[in-house]
Amino acid sequence: MLKLHVANSLDRIGIVFHFQNQVERLLSWRKSSHTFSFLFIYSFICLDPNLLVVLPITVILLFIMVPAFAARHPPPPSMSTSSTTPYYSYQGPALAPAKTIKPASETSKDFFRNMRDLQNVMADFSDVHDATVSLFAPITNFSNEKLSSIIFLVLTITAALLFLTAHLLPWRFILLLGGNAAVLSNHPGLQEFLQNLLGDSSGAVKADLQAERAEKKKTLDMYGLSMQSNPSAAVSLLDSLADISLDSYPEEREVEIFEIQNRSLAPYSESEWDHFIFSPVPYDPLSPSRIAGDRPRGCRFFEDVQPPPGWAWKTKKWKLDLDCREWVVERMITGVGFEIPGAGPEGSMANEEIGGWVWDLPSQSASRDEDAVATALGYQDYGSSSKPASIQEKKKTQKGKQKSSSRDWEEQGHSGFNGMGEWRRRRWVRVVQRASVSSETDKEKPSNQGKT
Numbered sequence: 415m416l417k418l419h420v421a422n423s424l425d426r427i428g429i430v431f432h433f434q435n436q437v438e439r440l441l442s443w444r445k446s447s448h449t450f451s452f453l454f455i456y457s458f459i460c461l462d463p464n465l466l467v468v469l470p471i472t473v474i475l476l477f478i479m480v481p482a483f484a485a486r487h488p489p490p491p492s493m494s495t496s497s498t499t500p501y502y503s504y505q506g507p508a509l510a511p512a513k514t515i516k517p518a519s520e521t522s523k524d525f526f527r528n529m530r531d532l533q534n535v536m537a538d539f540s541d542v543h544d545a546t547v548s549l550f551a552p553i554t555n556f557s558n559e560k561l562s563s564i565i566f567l568v569l570t571i572t573a574a575l576l577f578l579t580a581h582l583l584p585w586r587f588i589l590l591l592g593g594n595a596a597v598l599s600n601h602p603g604l605q606e607f608l609q610n611l612l613g614d615s616s617g618a619v620k621a622d623l624q625a626e627r628a629e630k631k632k633t634l635d636m637y638g639l640s641m642q643s644n645p646s647a648a649v650s651l652l653d654s655l656a657d658i659s660l661d662s663y664p665e666e667r668e669v670e671i672f673e674i675q676n677r678s679l680a681p682y683s684e685s686e687w688d689h690f691i692f693s694p695v696p697y698d699p700l701s702p703s704r705i706a707g708d709r710p711r712g713c714r715f716f717e718d719v720q721p722p723p724g725w726a727w728k729t730k731k732w733k734l735d736l737d738c739r740e741w742v743v744e745r746m747i748t749g750v751g752f753e754i755p756g757a758g759p760e761g762s763m764a765n766e767e768i769g770g771w772v773w774d775l776p777s778q779s780a781s782r783d784e785d786a787v788a789t790a791l792g793y794q795d796y797g798s799s800s801k802p803a804s805i806q807e808k809k810k811t812q813k814g815k816q817k818s819s820s821r822d823w824e825e826q827g828h829s830g831f832n833g834m835g836e837w838r839r840r841r842w843v844r845v846v847q848r849a850s851v852s853s854e855t856d857k858e859k860p861s862n863q864g865k866t
Contacts, residue, residue, distance in 0.1 A: 424528045425517035431531040443601050453597055460590040485513045664848035666728060670735075671719055672696045674710050674839045687838065692719055696741075696839050699749040699774055726849040735841040736770045749775050751834070774835025 443449050459465050486508040518524035556562040598604060674697055675687040693712035697704055703711070713719060721727055735741065738752045752772040 421520065422517075424525055424532065425520075426515075427532065428518060428524055428528050429515065431528065431535075434531075434535075441597060441600055449597065453594060456593055456597075457590055460586050460593065463586070482513060486510050664850075666845055666847045667725070668843050669721065669725075669846050670694075671712075671732070671842050671844075672839045673842060674712075674837060676837055677834075679836050689714075692716065693839075696745070696747065696772070696841070697837060698745075698747045698839075699835075700747070721846045721849075724849055725846040728845045728847045732842040732844045734770050735843055738770050738772050738841065741841055742772055747772075751775050770840040771838050772840065773838035776835050 439445070440448055440452055455469075459469065488510050518528065552558065553561055553565055671692050671694060674690045674693050676690045677685050677687050679685075691710050691712040691714060693710045695701060695703070695710070697710040703709075716732060742750060742752055750772050751774075753769050
């Protein structure tokens with residue numbers, strides 16, 4: 415398919431290369447009369463842009479239809495007339511068939527000529543592309559941040575000024591002078607004249623500059639000042655004037671990781687908490703992975719936790735977030751309980767553990783199963799059922815139920831194992847900063863990453 419399209423393009427692309435050759439001849443002053451005619455037309459259009467509407471119609475009439483009519487009415491042979499200049503017969507029927515543009519065959523000279531021109535155009539495009547990239551990439555891709563920042567500021571100020579003053583500029587005369595100057599600069603005679611003029615003036619300018627530098631140095635030496643002859647001093651002066659204060663402090667963020675522990679809820683089993691994993695998500699009761707029945711994902715040890723891509727650790731150690739209420743409320747996590755930050759050591763759930771834990775509340779079905787087991791085994795609170803409660807106590811219990819039902823989490827200064835579910839977690843935080851380019855190319859480790 416590609417070969418077919420390329421062959422069809424080479425058959426018909428000759429007119430494009432013919433137009434390109436004509437434009438090159440026009441701008442390179444092969445025929446001065448044609449180039450001057452083009453400059454006159456361009457100047458008239460610059461002075462009166464309304465003529466631009468007439469230009470396409472004129473091109474169709476003069477360059478397409480008139481040659482086609484002349485091809486159908488050719489002049490008579492020069493031997494049959496006494497005149498030295500051929501003349502066209504506009505009367506009578508057409509004497510020649512109409513010319514049509516036909517695709518060139520794959521064995522013709524035009525086909526191979528088109529192939530050659532296409533290769534030349536592709537090579538020219540590659541050269542122009544490479545030259546453009548080498549010229550504009552270093553000043554626009556912020557490889558040199560100071561230079562790119564200066565250009566960015568200059569372009570921003572220029573755009574703001576043109577936005578306000580563009581309607582005040584004489585664009586017609588600017589285009590008129592600019593276009594004529596660009597075409598005239600390609601004239602061979604003018605180029606030779608300018609080269610000779612620059613060659614003659616360069617020697618005089620150098621002599622004058624040396625004389626001025628010598629005089630300035632003398633005057634400065636008279637006042638006790640010394641002047642460096644090395645031009646690098648001027649370059650350093652320009653650099654100091656164009657110096658831009660860039661923000662050298664990298665961006666900082668705080669990442670978090672959740673330490674998740676698990677315990678068994680099976681009857682007659684040890685209810686000890688076991689470290690399970692470090693995960694970037696809290697694995698709360700309503701998390702998608704928890705609802706789907708998936709186990710939490712992460713890494714087993716703190717050393718395996720890596721910063722996010724493009725970031726590096728700033729602090730050396732992780733910090734425990736004891737204010738668990740803040741991130742629970744911020745994430746709108748339900749079905750959990752957590753410690754009060756100001757609880758004493760006697761109120762902590764485990765004396766050897768540091769606080770900050772957020773545990774799952776036991777489900778209603780589990781509590782009903784525990785009551786059923788206790789009833790079957792004969793363990794029941796008969797004292798509470800033997801004495802009827804008073805009306806005020808019932809109202810208090812109803813108010814307490816309403817308050818507890820208005821929120822889906824609990825604050826407790828102490829809680830036993832019976833008031834906890836299967837999972838608990840606490841939050842660790844650490845500060846990271848943007849990594850430089852050299853640090854991003856370091857060897858990557860396949861490990862878990864903290865969440866910003």
